[in-house]
Amino acid sequence: MQIADFDVDLFLRDHWQKRPLLIRNPWKEWRNPLDPDELAGLACEEGVESRLITRDAGRLAAESGPLAETRFGELDSNPWTLLVQAVDHHAPEVAELVEPFRFVPDWRIDDVMVSYATDGGGVGPHYDQYDVFLVQGLGKRRWRVGPRCDSATPLLPHDDLRLIADFEATGDWILEPGDILYVPPCFAHEGVAVSDDCMTYSIGFRAPSRAELIESWCEHQADGLPDEDRYTDPDLTLQANPGEIATSAIDRLHEMVMEALSDRDAFARWFGLYNSLPKYAETDWRPEEAIGQQAVRALLAESVPLSRNPASRFSFIRQKEETLLLFVDGHCFDCAGDTALLAERLCAGSTIMDPALAASAPAAVLIAALIDQGSLAFDDED
Structure with a gap:
């Protein structure tokens, strides 16, 4: 599935994180890659993040899943919306929707949220902190887009939803199946179904906040420091006022902190681990039994396709002398030679079928490790 006649360079220059675009x-x-009943079924499962938004007397209410199977039969004629997060983790056809948007680096990709709405259903005017491509799957939805918002934008009082108080649209479109609307971060927008059986696929991207990076990086570095690594002042001299914190002390304290945080190589390794952590770490994708290097080499020799788990996050950082660090689901693998080439191939595509890999013991070891942690699997129908 590819986007026809789409100029990626032009889009990145004129629209990415700048202004919305209707395609x-x-x-x-x-x-349409998913049946509405399948989406409803996912919303009833433990471990799947979902929300049901209902409207009564003009007021929106939200309830979190998992939902009881009988819940949908209890809904009345008022408009409602079902939102299910990370559907690409569970439905291969939905995961394929990500592929056309991989002109944005994989480490920025979050997931594919899918919404189903009855006529008039929606979640109200709001803004998100991330880029999103809204792909209309079934039915029709009216999208209105407004100006940029920020933390000072007035919101309506609501316990569960962040609704913009004074929403004024600057763009207004009705999307039909196959249409795409790109919305940059912080732009106000509202989608309302204008037909029953309205399904929208939201390919969302993530961007760590400065606060998140600082907090997590500092915590990581602090955890590795020995308790005896403390402030010292062997050159202490008598001060005129004992209540003063001297400039020399501030300089030394500041240097202690900045020195501990300024190691770029350590930061790169940490960020690769941090960024590749699974979206839902509590979900266990590991096989019941470890596969072993011998079985891996045999299956590779038989040209059995090897596929990435759609829920897994793969990325790499190049090092010196043709080596790289491969990050997969919060684990780091130092790769060189055959494993470095394999790591690049794994990060570039979702499936590999190459019997030549069977000849490489290091590649088989890496593949076995990734299979055992649930990040890879052979597509062996037998």
């Missing part, structure tokens, strides 16, 4: 059905052949 009328650019697919060679659009097919």
